[in-house]
Amino acid sequence: MKTRIITAVVGILVLIGVLFTFDTLVFNFVIAAITLIAIHEVFKALGFGRKEWPMYAVFVPYTLLIMLSSYQVWRRLVMPTSFLMVLFFGIYLVVRNAQVDFAKASGLVMFSGIVIFCFYSFIRLKELLPVETYGYDAMFFILLILCFAWGGDTCAYFAGRAFGKHKLCPVVSPKKTVEGAIGGVLGTMVFGVIATVIYSIAANRMEAFTRTNIGVSMYVIIALLACVAAVLGIYGDLFASVVKRQCGIKDYGTIFPGHGGILDRFDSVMFIAPFVTMVVIAVFYH
Numbered sequence: 001m002k003t004r005i006i007t008a009v010v011g012i013l014v015l016i017g018v019l020f021t022f023d024t025l026v027f028n029f030v031i032a033a034i035t036l037i038a039i040h041e042v043f044k045a046l047g048f049g050r051k052e053w054p055m056y057a058v059f060v061p062y063t064l065l066i067m068l069s070s071y072q073v074w075r076r077l078v079m080p081t082s083f084l085m086v087l088f089f090g091i092y093l094v095v096r097n098a099q100v101d102f103a104k105a106s107g108l109v110m111f112s113g114i115v116i117f118c119f120y121s122f123i124r125l126k127e128l129l130p131v132e133t134y135g136y137d138a139m140f141f142i143l144l145i146l147c148f149a150w151g152g153d154t155c156a157y158f159a160g161r162a163f164g165k166h167k168l169c170p171v172v173s174p175k176k177t178v179e180g181a182i183g184g185v186l187g188t189m190v191f192g193v194i195a196t197v198i199y200s201i202a203a204n205r206m207e208a209f210t211r212t213n214i215g216v217s218m219y220v221i222i223a224l225l226a227c228v229a230a231v232l233g234i235y236g237d238l239f240a241s242v243v244k245r246q247c248g249i250k251d252y253g254t255i256f257p258g259h260g261g262i263l264d265r266f267d268s269v270m271f272i273a274p275f276v277t278m279v280v281i282a283v284f285y286h
Contacts, residue, residue, distance in 0.1 A: 003258035011256065011265075015146075022139050023131045025068075028123060032067040035119040036060060038262040041252040042111045045243065046104045052096075055105065058088055059112055066120055070127035111243065114270055115263075121145075121273035128281055140199045144192060144222075145276050148229040149236075149268040151191035152184040156234070159183020168234075173241045176234075185230040192226035193219050218284070225279055232275055233268035240267035 021027045036059065043056045062085055068074040089109060093100055122142050129138035160180025168176040196219060240263055244252065253261020 007256050007258050019139060019143075022126065022136075027126065028067045028070070029064075031119050031122055032064050034262060035063050035067065035116055037253075037255065038115045038119075038266065039063070039112045041261045041263050042108060042115065042243075045247045045249055045252055046108055047247065048104070048108070052100060054092065055089075055100075055108060058085060063116060066116055067123055070123055107243075118266070118270045118273045121277040124277055125280070129285065134285075135203055137203075140195075140203070141276065141280050144195055145229075145269065145273050147191050147195050148188050148226055148276065149233050149266075149272050152188035152230045152233045153237070153268055155187025155191075156180040156184030159187070169238055172238050172245065176238075181234055184234065185227055188230035188233070189223045189226040192222045192229075196222045221283060225276060229272045229276060232271040236268045236270040236272065239270070240264075 018027065018030050021030065039059050040056060043052075048055060062081060065074055065077055065081055069078050089105065093102060093105060122145075125138040125141055129141075131138070156176075157180065160175070160177045160183065163179040163183070164177030166178040167174065168178050168181050240252075244250070251260030252263040255261050256265055259265055
């Protein structure tokens with residue numbers, strides 16, 4: 001427990017440091033680095049080794065391109081580069097058909113795609129809500145996504161310990177309970193609304209955040225958004241657990257002592273980030 005607490009404190013300090021780079025290109029590179037570490041965790045979890053290094057290496061330039069695609073000069077390359085990625089995997093499987101398992105290769109591509117989509121959501125928010133126009137709204141929503149995910153996890157954990165009786169998905173995650181899940185949903189809603197109120201006051205955005213473009217109080221929408229996000233967070237956790245169970249591993253990595261790897265910390269973020277990003281842009285800023 002001591003190791004987990006120390007790691008959490010250090011992680012928060014690192015997160016604060018990263019946010020100081022938010023309005024610079026450094027932020028994009030940091031997100032790209034985190035994404036590549038997560039993809040490497042998938043690569044290792046699926047049992048790929050040094051002989052299959054090209055299957056990971058091809059994700060390095062592609063991930064950098066995606067995370068820099070908010071700049072017009074790089075955006076033009078996304079389509080042709082995506083085609084080359086698909087072509088590469090097709091040719092690679094043909095050439096090494098006896099050595100590379102198609103199911104594992106497909107799993108690598110699918111899981112890596114989910115990871116890229118997740119972390120690109122942060123870049124998308126930064127791109128669509130520039131600081132000079134919307135202040136630090138984009139940064140707030142990124143923190144709100146993390147609040148939904150990690151706050152929900154924390155509430156689910158304590159609710160499960162206190163009231164948990166009925167197993168949620170015993171085959172995949174024996175410790176998760178229905179009561180814990182309900183506590184996670186309710187806790188996420190509370191965390192989300194409180195965080196929004198604090199930001200709207202601190203950033204002098206109370207008037208802008210009181211009502212949205214569709215004429216409904218933003219705080220009501222945040223509460224509903226948090227409810228769906230909490231469910232998606234649980235699903236992301238279960239999805240990551242299924243892969244770990246089938247691969248026969250306990251954690252995806254060891255980069256966070258006491259917590260595991262990037263994916264062990266961001267599994268609940270995987271589906272929350274794209275969902276919240278799409279809703280925020282569609283409802284609040286259209």
